Amino acid sequence: MLxxxxxxxxxxxxxxxxxxxxxxxxxxxxxxLTAIAGFAVALFGAMQQGNPGEIATITKCAWxxxxxxxxHLAADGISLTLVVLTGLAAIAGILFSWNIEKRTKExxxxxxxxxxxxxGVFLSFDLLLLFVFYELTIIPKYFLIARWGSTRxxxxxxxxxxxxxxxxxxxxxxxxxxxxVAKGQLGQASLDLVELxxxxxxxxxxxxxxxxVFVGFGILAxxxxxxxWAPTGHVAAPTAGSMxxxxxxxxxxxxxxxxxxxxxxxxxxxxxxxxxxxxxVIGIVYGAGVALVQKDFKFVIGxxxxxxxxxxxxxxxxxxTVGLSGAVLQMFSHGIIAGLLFAVxxxxxxxxxxxxxxxxxxxxxxxxxxxxxxxxxxxxxxASMGLPGFSGFVAELQVLMGAWQAFPTAAVLAGxxxxxxxxxxxxxxxxxxxxxxxxxxxxxxxxxxxxEPITVPERIGAAMLIATSLMIGLCPSLLLNWIEPCLNSxxxxxxxxxxxxx
Amino acid sequence: xxxxxxxxxAAPETVVVITALVVLAxxxxxxxxxxxxxxxxxxxxxxxxxxxxxIFLAVGRHDHVNIxxxxxxxxxxxxxxxxxxxxxTIFTLVLSTSSKFTEHVGEYLALILLATVGMMFLVxxxxxxxxxxxxxxxxxxxxxxxxxxxxxxxxxxxxxxxxLFGGMAAAFTLFGMSLxxxxxxxxxxxxIAKGLAGKGLDPLxxxxxVTTVIGFGFKVAAVPFHLxxxxxxxxxxxxxxxxxxxxxxxxxxFILAKVMMIGFAGAEGSGVWRGFISGWMPAVAVVAxxxxxxxxxxxxxxxxxxxLLAYSAIAHAGYMLLGVLANTETSQASLLFYxxxxxxxxxxxxxxxxxxxxxxxxxxxxxxAGLSRRAPVLSLCLLVFLLSLAGIPPLAxxxxxxxxxxxxxxxEAKHLGLLWLVVLAIAMSAVSFYYYLRVxxxxxxxxxxxxxxxxxxxxxPVAMLAVLVVLAVLVVxxxxxxxxxxxxxxxxxxx
Numbered sequence: 003m004l005x006x007x008x009x010x011x012x013x014x015x016x017x018x019x020x021x022x023x024x025x026x027x028x029x030x031x032x033x034x035l036t037a038i039a040g041f042a043v044a045l046f047g048a049m050q051q052g053n054p055g056e057i058a059t060i061t062k063c064a065w066x067x068x069x070x071x072x073x074h075l076a077a078d079g080i081s082l083t084l085v086v087l088t089g090l091a092a093i094a095g096i097l098f099s100w101n102i103e104k105r106t107k108e109x110x111x112x113x114x115x116x117x118x119x120x121x122g123v124f125l126s127f128d129l130l131l132l133f134v135f136y137e138l139t140i141i142p143k144y145f146l147i148a149r150w151g152s153t154r155x156x157x158x159x160x161x162x163x164x165x166x167x168x169x170x171x172x173x174x175x176x177x178x179x180x181x182x183v184a185k186g187q188l189g190q191a192s193l194d195l196v197e198l199x200x201x202x203x204x205x206x207x208x209x210x211x212x213x214x215v216f217v218g219f220g221i222l223a224x225x226x227x228x229x230x231w232a233p234t235g236h237v238a239a240p241t242a243g244s245m246x247x248x249x250x251x252x253x254x255x256x257x258x259x260x261x262x263x264x265x266x267x268x269x270x271x272x273x274x275x276x277x278x279x280x281x282x283v284i285g286i287v288y289g290a291g292v293a294l295v296q297k298d299f300k301f302v303i304g305x306x307x308x309x310x311x312x313x314x315x316x317x318x319x320x321x322x323t324v325g326l327s328g329a330v331l332q333m334f335s336h337g338i339i340a341g342l343l344f345a346v347x348x349x350x351x352x353x354x355x356x357x358x359x360x361x362x363x364x365x366x367x368x369x370x371x372x373x374x375x376x377x378x379x380x381x382x383x384x385a386s387m388g389l390p391g392f393s394g395f396v397a398e399l400q401v402l403m404g405a406w407q408a409f410p411t412a413a414v415l416a417g418x419x420x421x422x423x424x425x426x427x428x429x430x431x432x433x434x435x436x437x438x439x440x441x442x443x444x445x446x447x448x449x450x451x452x453x454e455p456i457t458v459p460e461r462i463g464a465a466m467l468i469a470t471s472l473m474i475g476l477c478p479s480l481l482l483n484w485i486e487p488c489l490n491s492x493x494x495x496x497x498x499x500x501x502x503x504x
Numbered sequence: 505x506x507x508x509x510x511x512x513x514a515a516p517e518t519v520v521v522i523t524a525l526v527v528l529a530x531x532x533x534x535x536x537x538x539x540x541x542x543x544x545x546x547x548x549x550x551x552x553x554x555x556x557x558x559i560f561l562a563v564g565r566h567d568h569v570n571i572x573x574x575x576x577x578x579x580x581x582x583x584x585x586x587x588x589x590x591x592x593t594i595f596t597l598v599l600s601t602s603s604k605f606t607e608h609v610g611e612y613l614a615l616i617l618l619a620t621v622g623m624m625f626l627v628x629x630x631x632x633x634x635x636x637x638x639x640x641x642x643x644x645x646x647x648x649x650x651x652x653x654x655x656x657x658x659x660x661x662x663x664x665x666x667x668l669f670g671g672m673a674a675a676f677t678l679f680g681m682s683l684x685x686x687x688x689x690x691x692x693x694x695x696i697a698k699g700l701a702g703k704g705l706d707p708l709x710x711x712x713x714v715t716t717v718i719g720f721g722f723k724v725a726a727v728p729f730h731l732x733x734x735x736x737x738x739x740x741x742x743x744x745x746x747x748x749x750x751x752x753x754x755x756x757x758f759i760l761a762k763v764m765m766i767g768f769a770g771a772e773g774s775g776v777w778r779g780f781i782s783g784w785m786p787a788v789a790v791v792a793x794x795x796x797x798x799x800x801x802x803x804x805x806x807x808x809x810x811x812l813l814a815y816s817a818i819a820h821a822g823y824m825l826l827g828v829l830a831n832t833e834t835s836q837a838s839l840l841f842y843x844x845x846x847x848x849x850x851x852x853x854x855x856x857x858x859x860x861x862x863x864x865x866x867x868x869x870x871x872x873a874g875l876s877r878r879a880p881v882l883s884l885c886l887l888v889f890l891l892s893l894a895g896i897p898p899l900a901x902x903x904x905x906x907x908x909x910x911x912x913x914x915x916e917a918k919h920l921g922l923l924w925l926v927v928l929a930i931a932m933s934a935v936s937f938y939y940y941l942r943v944x945x946x947x948x949x950x951x952x953x954x955x956x957x958x959x960x961x962x963x964x965p966v967a968m969l970a971v972l973v974v975l976a977v978l979v980v981x982x983x984x985x986x987x988x989x990x991x992x993x994x995x996x997x998x999x
Contacts, residue, residue, distance in 0.1 A: 066903075066987050068834070068994070069910065108876075130906070134897035141896060144941065148949045156949065164938060171934045175927055178906070179920060182913045 004047035004125060005060045005075045007040045007085060011092075011118030018111040026106040033110035034096050040117065041089030047077070048086060048484075054079030055487030057127065057196065065131070069181075070191030074128040078491065079484030080260070080330055084124045084253055087337045090470060091249035092117045094341055095242035097463035098349045102150065102240070109150055113242060116142035120250050124257065129177055129193040132262070133170070136254060140166045143243070143251065150240040152352070153298075158238025162247075165221055165231035172218030173258070176211045180266060183207055199265050199493055212270025216263040216278065222255025224311040226285035232311075233304035241348030244300070248307045248340035253333045256314045260329070264318065264497050271321060272500035276409070279319035283412045285312035286419035293426040299351065299358040302430050303343045306386065309419060310336045310394075316416060317401040321501025325404020326494075327485045328397055334481060335393035335474065342382040342467040350375035350460060351434070354453045364437040374456045376435040378464045383427040385471050388420055393474035408501065513569055513578050516558035516586060517624050523554025524617035531610025541601075543609040548597040551613050555590045555597075555620070562586045574630035574692040584992045585758055586624050588844045592751040592851060593620045598971045599855050600743035602862065605653040612652055616747060619645035623755035630766070632681045632691040635759060639677070639723070643670050646752060649744040650736050662732075662739030669722060669732040677719025683712040684767070693762065697769040705782055709771060713784045716763060717791065723756040725814075726821045727794040737814035742861065745810065746854035749817050750847035757843045761828045761836060764788065775829055776921030788829045789925060795822030796932045803939045809857050809867045812939060813850065816893060819936060820846055823929055827908045830915035830922065837993040838907035844989070845892070845900035845982050852975035853889040855968065856882055863962045875947035879962040881969060883947045888976040892983065894940040895933050900982035905933065907990070 014036030018029060051058055060075040077085065095113065102109050119142070122135030140163055148159035184201045185191050192198060203211070221228040232252070236244045264271045289309030296302045310332070317329025352358050355366060369376040385392035388399075398420065405413040474481055489498065511518060527547050535543045568579040596616060606612055622642030629635045647670065651663030685691055687708055688699025700709065718729060725733040737745045764784055773783015780786045799819030806812040824846070827839025857867050859882060864871035876883040892901035909926045916922045964972075982989060 064987075065985075066990070068987070068990055069906070134902075137897050137902075141891065145948055148945060156945070160938075160941070160945075163941060164934075167937045168934050171930045174906075174909075175923075175930050178910050178913050178926065179923060181910055182917050182920065185914065186917050 003043065003050055003060065004077050004085065006043045007047070007089070007121040008075075008118050008125065010036055010040050010043060011114050011121060014114040015111050015118065018107050018114065021107055024105070024107060026103050029106040029110050030096070030100060033114060034093070036114055037089070037092040037096050037117070040121070041086075041093055044085045044089040044121075048082045051077060051082060053487065054082060054484040055491045057491070057493070059127075060125065065128070068191065069130065069193060070185075071130040071193045072128050073131060074194060075125045075131075076127040077125055078493075079486075079488035080257075081124045082484050083330060083334050083481050084250075084257060085121060087253070087334050088117065088120050088124065088250050090466070091246060091337055091341050094345065094463045094467055095245045095249070097459040097466075098245065098345045099240065099242040100457065100459040101349070101353060104150070109146070109240075112142040112145050113246075116146070116246060116251075120254060123254050127195045129181075129195060129198065129262065132195075132258075133173065133177060136173075136258065137167075137170050139251065139254065140170070143247070146243045147235065147239045151238040151243065152240070153237055154234070155238045158234040162231045162235035165228065169218045169221035169228075169255070172214050172221075173262070176215035176218065176263075179207070179211055195261070195265070196493065199496075201266075203267060203269075205269050208267040208270035209273060212263055212267035213274055215267070216259050216271075216274070219255045219258030219263060220315065223252055223259060223315060224255070224285065224289075224308045225315060226281050226288060226308070226312070229285060229289070229308045232308050233301055236304035236307060236344070237298065237300045241345060241353075244303075244344040244348055245341040248303075248344060249337040252307065252311055253337055256311065256318070256329070256333055259315070260318055260326070265493060268497040268500050271497060275319045275321055275501075279316055279405070279409045279412045282312045282315035282319055283415045283419070285309065285315065286416050287422065290419045290422035290426060294422060294429065297360055299347050299360060299363065299430065299434055300344070302426060303340065303347055306343070306423065306426065307336070307340050309423060310340065310386070312419070313398050313401045313416065316405055316412060320401075320404035320408040321497060322404050322407060323486065323489050323498060324400050325408065325501075326489055326498075327482060328400025328402075328404055330485045331393070331474075331478065331481055332397035332401060335397040335471065338467050338471045338474075339382055339385045339392075339394055342378070342464065342471075343386060345460070345463060345467070346375055346379045346382060350378070350456060360433040363434050369435040371453050372456065374461065374464075378468070379435060380431055381468055383431050385468075385475075387424045387427050391472065391475045393471045393478070395475060396478040510571060510576065513571065513576060514628075516562040516590070517621055519554055519558045519561060520590075520617055520621050520624065523551055523558075524614040524621070526554070527551050527617065528610045528614040531613070535609075540604060540607060540609060544601045544603065544613075547609050547613045548601045551597050551617055552594045554617070555594045559587045559590045562590070570630070572631075574694070575634050576625075576628050577630045578628060581993065582627050585627050585754065585840065585844075588847075589620065589623050589627070589751050589754055592754065592847055593617070593747075595851050595855075595971055595975065596743055596747045596751065598967055599746060599851070599858060600741075602858070602965045602968055603741060603743060605655070605741050608652075612649070615645045615649050619649065619747065620751065623751055626755045626759050629759065630693045630762065632685065632693075632696075635763070636674075636678060636681060639759075640674065642752060642755065643674065643723075646744070646748055649747065650740040652744060653741045656739065658735075658739035659741065660739075662735040666732045666736045669729070673719045673722030673729065676715040676722075680712045680715030680719060683708055683715070687712070693767040696767045700768075701770050705771060705773075710782065713768065713771065713787060717784065717787050720756065720760040720763070721791055724753060724760060724821045724824070725818050726791045726825060727798045727818060730795070730799070730818045730821075733818060734811045734814040737817070738808055738810045738867075742810070742854055742858040746851050746858075749813070749854065750851045753817075753821075754840075754843050754847050757824055757828070757839060761839060764828055765831055765836070772831060774921075775925070776916055776919070777924040779921060785829055785831070788825055792822045792825035792829060793925065793928055795819060795825065796929055797822075800932045800935045800939075803936065806939070807869050809860075809869060809872065809943060810854075812943070813853060813857070816936065816939075817850065819932065820893070823905065823908060823933070826912045826925055826929060829925070830908075830912040832911060832915050833994070835908070835911035835915060837990060838904070838911040840993045841986065841990055842904035842908050844993075845904045845979070848975055848982070849889050849892045849901060849979050852885060852972055852979065853893065855972050855975070856886045856889065859962065859964050859968060869943065869946050872943060872946040873950040875962075878960060879964055882962065882964055882972065885972045885976040886947060887944060888979050890940040890944055892979045894937045896937075898980070898983045900979045900986070903983050903986045905929075907986075
C-alpha cells in the first residue's frame with residue numbers, strides 16, 4: 003500500500019511530461035492531485051499498519067542477486083512519521099507555488115520527482131535502494147533552484163548539489179566497505195538493512211566507518227560546519243523549494259544518520275557521540291546567533307533551520323530512547339514549522355513586496371496590509387520558539403531531557419540556543435511586520451500601493467500546517483505511539499545499549 | 505582442424521567482412537550518382553543488416569572452442585562481447601547517416617566495418633600474434649576514420665597525432681611481446697604464464713610488463729599515454745570519435761584484462777596501500793590513479809563538449825582499470841558491465857553533440873544553451889547520458905561503478921587494502937559531477953543570449969532521435985535491472 007506513494011509521485015511526473023502544451027492550470031491541478039493522492043495513501047497505509055514497532059514489509063523481491071540487493075520496501079513507525087510529513091509538505095508546497103507561471107509543467111515535474119525520491123528513501127530497507135532514492139533527489143533539487151529560484155540561484159543550486167553529492171559519496175565509500183566486511187562475516191552478499199544490523203562490525207572498522215557515513219548523511223542534515231549549503235540554498239530556492247529543502251530534504255540526512263550510520267555501527271556511534279553532540283550544540287547556538295544579525299528575512303529562517311536541525315542531531319547523539327524519539331519528533335515538527343515560515347517569507351511576503359530586506363520591510367507597515375501573513379508568521383514564530391501547545395515544544399523538550407542525561411553541559415548550552423531563538427524570532431516579527439518605521443520622510447512609495455490579497459491556496463496551506471503543528475503539540479502521543487515502539491524494536495537495541503537508561 | 509571449421513567458427517567475422525565489401529561495391533558501382541544523404545542511408549542500412557546477422561550468428565553459439573592453440577577462441581562470453589561491439593557499431597552507423605563531411609561514403613562505412621572485424625578478432629584472440637594483428641587492423645582503420653574529414657585541418661592534425669602515438673605504442677607492445685616470447689617460448693597466453701611460473705620477477709619480465717602496459721594504456725587512453733585523445737575526439741568527425749570512444753574501448757579493455765589476468769598470471773605483485781609488491785598490479789594501480797585524477801581535474805576547465813567527453817573518457821579509463829586490477833572473476837564481469845554501459849552512454853552523448861553541432865555549428869558549451877526548449881526530447885536524452893556518466897542512480901553508470909568498486913574492495917577483503925583506490929575513485933567521481941552538471945546547466949538553465957528567443961526548434965533527424973531514445977532507454981534499463989546482463993558477463997575469459 004505505502005509503496006504507492008512512490009509510484010503515484012513518479013506517475014505524476016510522467017503525466018506532467020506528457021501534457022501536450024504549456025498550461026499552468028492543468029499542470030497545477032495534476033500536481034496537486036498527485037500530492038493529495040500520495041498523502042492519502044500515506045495516511046491510509048499508516049492506519050493499516052498493525053504494530054508500528056515492527057518492520058512491516060511492503061514489497062520484497064530480488065533485484066541484483068550478485069550484490070545481495072533486494073527491492074525491499076518496508077515501514078516502521080519512524081518511516082511512517084516521515085512519510086506522513088512528506089505527504090503534508092508536498093501538498094503545502096504546491097499550494098504555495100500556485101503563482102508559478104513560467105514553465106509550470108517542468109517545475110512540477112521536478113517537484114514531484116523530488117517528492118517521489120523522498121518517499122523512496124523513507125521506505126527503503128535495502129541499503130542500495132535507499133542510496134538510489136537518496137541520490138535521485140539531488141538532480142530535481144538542483145534544477146528547481148537554478149531555474150526557478152531567486153538571489154544567486156545558480157550559485158546556491160550548484161553548492162547544494164555538490165554538497166549533497168559529496169555527502170552521498172562519503173556514504174557510498176562506507177557502504178561498499180561495510181558490504182565487503184559483512185560479506186566476509188555472513189558468508190554471502192547482503193545489503194538488507196535488517197540483516198546488516200545484526201552483523202558485528204569490528205570495532206576498528208566502526209571507528210572510521212561510522213563518522214564517514216554519519217557525516218556523509220549529516221551534511222544534508224545541516225551538521226555544523228558542513229551546513230553552509232543550507233542558508234544559501236534555502237534563500238536561493240523558490241518558495242516550494244525552500245519548503246521542501248527545510249521540510250523534508252534535511253530530514254533525509256538525519257534519517258540516514260539514524261537509520262544507516264547509527265544502526266549499523268552502534269559502537270562507532272558510542273565512540274563519537276561526544277563529538278557529534280559538540281557539533282550539534284555549536285550548530286544550535288551558532289545558527290541562532292547568525293540568524294539574529296541577518297538583514298535578509300529569508301536568511302533568518304535559513305539559519306534558524308540549521309539551529310533547529312541541531313536539536314535533531316543532539317537528540318541522535320544522546321543514544322537514549324527519550325533523546326532519539328525527541329529527535330524524530332523534531333524532524334516532523336521542524337518540517338512543518340520551517341515549511342510554514344518559508345511559505346510566509348517566500349510566498350506571502352517576497353512575491354508581493356519583492357524585497358526581503360528588513361531595512362525596506364520596516365517602512366511598509368505589513369501588519370496592516372497583509373494581516374493574514376502577519377498573524378501566520380507570529381503563530382509560526384511562537385511555534386518555532388517552542389511555545390507549549392505547538393509541536394516544537396514537545397520535541398525540543400524531549401531532546402533536552404535526553405541530552406540532560408547524556409551531556410548536561412550540552413543541554414544547558416542548547417537551552418541558551420533556545421533563548422537566542424526567541425530573540426531572533428521576535429526581532430524578525432518586529433522588524434518584518436510591526437515596525438512602523440519613520441514614515442514621514444516619504445521616500446518609500448511602495449507603501450501606498452495596495453498589495454495583492456492573500457489567496458485561497460495560501461490560506462488553506464497555512465491553516466493546514468498550523469493545525470498539524472497544534473495537533474501534534476497538544477497530542478504528541480499521536481506520533482510518539484509510532485516512534486517509541488519502534489525504538490524498542492530489536493533494530494535499535496544494540497544502539498540503545500550503548501547509551502544510558504531513560 | 506580444417507579451414508571450413510575455422511570459417512564456421514568465425515562466421516560472424518566473415519559476415520562482417522563480406523558486408524564491408526558489399527557496402528564498398530554497392531556504393532562504388534550503384535550509388536555514385538545519388539546524393540550523399542541517400543548513399544549514407546542505404547550504405548548504413550546494408551551495413552546494419554550485416555551486423556545484425558553477425559549478432560544473430562554470434563549469440564547462437566554456446567560451446568567453447570579453442571582452435572590453433574589459442575589463435576581463435578570462442579565461448580559464450582566472447583560471443584556476448586562481440587554482440588555488444590556489433591550493437592555499438594550499428595548505432596555508430598546510424599549516427600553517421602546525417603553526416604555531410606565526406607563524399608567517400610562507401611569507404612567510410614567499410615572502414616567502420618573493418619575496424620569492427622579487428623575488434624571481434626581481438627576479443628577472440630589468446631595468442632600474442634593474433635592480438636597484435638587484430639590490434640593493428642583496428643588501429644589503422646581508426647587512424648583513417650579520424651582523418652576522414654579532409655576539409656578540416658584539425659582532423660588531419662588529430663589523425664597524425666593519433667597515428668604517431670599509436671605507432672609508438674605498437675612498437676612498445678611488440679617489444680614487450682617479443683620479450684615475453686623469449687622468456688616463455690610461447691605466444692599463447694596461458695602457456696606464457698606457465699613458462700614464466702617459478703622464474704620470479706626477472707628484470708626482463710618487468711620490462712615486458714611495463715611495455716605491455718604502455719601499449720595498452722595508449723589504446724585505452726590512460727594517463728600518461730592519453731595525449732592523443734582530446735585532439736582526436738575534438739578533431740575527428742563525430743561518428744568516428746564516438747566509435748573510438750566506445751566499440752574500440754570495449755575490445756581494448758577486454759583484451760587488456762585477458763593479457764594481464766591470464767598472460768601475466770603469477771606476476772601480479774600487489775597494489776595494496778603501503779604494501780606495493782612489484783608486478784603488473786602496482787603499475788596498473790598507478791596508471792589508474794593518474795588517469796582518474798588528471799582526467800577529472802582537466803575536464804573541469806574544458807569549454808568544448810567533445811574535449812570534455814575526451815577527458816571524461818580518460819577518467820573513466822581510470823575507473824575501468826580498477827576492474828582489471830582487482831583480478832577476480834567478479835571484477836572481470838564488473839569491468840565488462842562497466843565498459844559496455846559506458847560505451848552505450850558515451851555513444852549517446854556523442855550523438856547529441858553531433859546534432860547540436862550540426863544545428864549551431866559548434867560544440868562549445870554555449871551552443872547548448874536553451875537546448876531544453878529547442879529540443880526537449882534530445883536534451884532529456886542528454887540528461888540521462890550525462891547523469892549516467894556522473895554515476896547518478898538508478899542509471900547504468902552508477903550500477904557499473906558500484907559493481908567495479910565493490911569488486912575491487914572485495915578483492916582484498918581481509919584488510920580492505922585496495923580501498924584507497926576506491927576512495928580516490930569516488931572522490932574523483934564527485935568532482936566529475938560538477939562538469940557534467942555544467943553541460944546540463946547550459947541545456948536546462950541558461951537562456952540563449954545571442955538575440956534568438958530560444959524557442960526556435962532544432963530539427964532532429966528521425967533515425968537519429970530514435971537511436972538516441974533507444975540508447976537512453978537502454979541506459980535506464982541496464983541501470984534499473986542490471987542482473988541479466990551481469991549474469992551473461994559472469995564467466996572468466998577463455999576458461
